[in-house]
Amino acid sequence: MLSKAKVRFIKSLQVKKYRLAEQCFVVQGAKAVREVLASDFKVDLLVGTPSFFQEKLAAHKASEVIEASEKELTAVSSVETNSAALAIVRMKPAGRPVIPNDNFTLVLDDIRDPGNLGTIIRTADWYGVPLVLASEETTDLYSPKVINSTMGSFLRVAVHYGKLDQWLSTVNIPVYGAFLDGTDIHKVQFGKAGLLVIGNESKGISPGVAKWVSQQVTIPRIGKAESLNASVATAIVLDNLRRS
Amino acid sequence: MLSKAKVRFIKSLQVKKYRLAEQCFVVQGAKAVREVLASDFKVDLLVGTPSFFQEKLAAHKASEVIEASEKELTAVSSVETNSAALAIVRMKPAGRPVIPNDNFTLVLDDIRDPGNLGTIIRTADWYGVPLVLASEETTDLYSPKVINSTMGSFLRVAVHYGKLDQWLSTVNIPVYGAFLDGTDIHKVQFGKAGLLVIGNESKGISPGVAKWVSQQVTIPRIGKAESLNASVATAIVLDNLRRS
Numbered sequence: 001m002l003s004k005a006k007v008r009f010i011k012s013l014q015v016k017k018y019r020l021a022e023q024c025f026v027v028q029g030a031k032a033v034r035e036v037l038a039s040d041f042k043v044d045l046l047v048g049t050p051s052f053f054q055e056k057l058a059a060h061k062a063s064e065v066i067e068a069s070e071k072e073l074t075a076v077s078s079v080e081t082n083s084a085a086l087a088i089v090r091m092k093p094a095g096r097p098v099i100p101n102d103n104f105t106l107v108l109d110d111i112r113d114p115g116n117l118g119t120i121i122r123t124a125d126w127y128g129v130p131l132v133l134a135s136e137e138t139t140d141l142y143s144p145k146v147i148n149s150t151m152g153s154f155l156r157v158a159v160h161y162g163k164l165d166q167w168l169s170t171v172n173i174p175v176y177g178a179f180l181d182g183t184d185i186h187k188v189q190f191g192k193a194g195l196l197v198i199g200n201e202s203k204g205i206s207p208g209v210a211k212w213v214s215q216q217v218t219i220p221r222i223g224k225a226e227s228l229n230a231s232v233a234t235a236i237v238l239d240n241l242r243r244s
Numbered sequence: 245m246l247s248k249a250k251v252r253f254i255k256s257l258q259v260k261k262y263r264l265a266e267q268c269f270v271v272q273g274a275k276a277v278r279e280v281l282a283s284d285f286k287v288d289l290l291v292g293t294p295s296f297f298q299e300k301l302a303a304h305k306a307s308e309v310i311e312a313s314e315k316e317l318t319a320v321s322s323v324e325t326n327s328a329a330l331a332i333v334r335m336k337p338a339g340r341p342v343i344p345n346d347n348f349t350l351v352l353d354d355i356r357d358p359g360n361l362g363t364i365i366r367t368a369d370w371y372g373v374p375l376v377l378a379s380e381e382t383t384d385l386y387s388p389k390v391i392n393s394t395m396g397s398f399l400r401v402a403v404h405y406g407k408l409d410q411w412l413s414t415v416n417i418p419v420y421g422a423f424l425d426g427t428d429i430h431k432v433q434f435g436k437a438g439l440l441v442i443g444n445e446s447k448g449i450s451p452g453v454a455k456w457v458s459q460q461v462t463i464p465r466i467g468k469a470e471s472l473n474a475s476v477a478t479a480i481v482l483d484n485l486r487r488s
Contacts, residue, residue, distance in 0.1 A: 115359060119473045119476060122469050122472065122473060122476075123469070123472060123473070123476055124467075125467045125468055125469035126463075126465055126466070126467050126468075126469040126471075126472055127465075127466050127467055128466035128467035128468075129467070149473075151469065151470070151471070152469075152470070153468075153469050156467070156468055156469075186487050219370075219483065220486070221370055221371075222370070222371050222372035222486055223368075223369045223370050223371055223372035223373070223400070224369055224370075224372075224397075224400055225366050225367070225369035225370040225395065225396075225397050225400075226395070226396070227370075227395070228366065228367060228370055228479070229363045229366060229367070229393075229475070231473070231475075231476060232363060232366075232367055232475060232476060232479040235472070235476040235479055235480055236479055236480060236483045239463065239480045239483065239484070240483070242464070242466055243430050
């Protein structure tokens with residue numbers, strides 16, 4: 001059973017301030033929790049239903065294990081129903097990102113919507129992009145909404161927050177940026193390595209970041225929508241990058 | 245000023261049952277409301293701030309016009325802030341969909357997430373796809389969340405709900421379906437017309453619909469994510485369709 005203190009603690013981690021102070025975050029749902037247990041992330045607390053613990057899984061990896069009912073689990077979760085498991089996971093120390101010279105890196109200039117960020121990380125994982133550089137204004141990776149919408153991909157894609165122009169000033173590979181008036185992505189030869197900058201949902205790429213873009217690229221529009229959702233645009237460009 | 249009765253009426257339209265009974269739905273935000281006024285949709289009620297009405301717009305199109313404060317507008321809206329305008333718009337009679345023989349049509353087999361449906365309609369509009377056929381279980385087009393995430397594209401893309409297998413049984417053009425083990429979309433010659441079936445977020449395409457698919461197609465995976473978000477997958481396939 002979950003004590004009142006534990007319930008309070010788990011719920012407090014929905015707020016960024018407390019996540020930062022505690023250096024940990026919540027992972028919800030049986031599938032994601034199984035993946036965390038199989039990863040090299042440190043699990044401080046594992047909460048699961050009796051039937052969840054009947055599975056053969058690495059529960060011993062968790063510093064603390066508590067059995068709870070579905071009702072208790074759903075009550076502390078931010079998702080509508082959580083019928084099986086929840087883990088409190090320790091953040092990894094960020095360190096300095098090493099931008100690969102032989103792969104693509106995503107650069108997010110102020111992505112504000114948590115669903116977009118989570119979906120972008122999931123798509124980066126699908127296309128084998130190991131690193132995401134995010135501006136300091138980009139929404140927090142560790143919020144429950146972002147973690148949930150990555151569908152486990154936060155385990156495989158490293159996300160670093162910092163000053164984009166400082167990072168971009170150091171690279172010697174092409175920097176592509178998604179704009180509304182660049183070269184048609186169907187006609188660009190992307191090569192094997194580079195960075196891809198995606199801008200804010202309504203304002204696009206900021207001038208301070210745009211000046212580091214070596215090639216502006218554009219998704220061809222056949223119809224009449226004014227723009228595309230940021231996570232959709234990222235996915236379309238990644239698919240074109242991987243085709244080259 | 246908005247009367248209590250109007251406030252109640254507007255809020256009631258967040259619920260599908262009342263939308264169906266009244267045959268109308270809510271459009272929120274200055275940009276979307278401007279687009280509705282410029283379209284052939286019938287506007288029953290237009291609510292706007294004094295500064296919104298200072299713009300030259302077709303406010304005379306609305307059967308009823310009410311001036312309100314930002315605070316009043318936000319109070320009746322489902323979005324966090326609505327600082328300018330809201331419209332109550334009449335649904336168009338659905339009629340029978342005419343599946344074009346010279347363009348692509350999207351077929352949605354049980355898309356449940358409102359954000360996904362809205363984003364798919366927006367992307368269809370970008371790629372010039374005029375028609376979406378949705379299974380009866382697909383989430384309601386007219387919910388505020390869906391209408392908002394279409395970013396105005398619901399005005400240009402017709403969405404019909406009905407029995408997919410009945411519609412699919414009548415077509416003589418290719419029916420593509422997004423699966424995890426079909427032909428690589430980078431290698432498919434899509435031609436100029438066809439239908440593209442997208443399945444449910446967790447279960448994929450149902451057997452009753454899958455049997456009408458003439459070619460299974462797959463987005464190539466380079467990394468390790470198990471799947472892609474449904475709206476992202478739709479966008480990637482549409483981009484490939486339009487490249488052929």
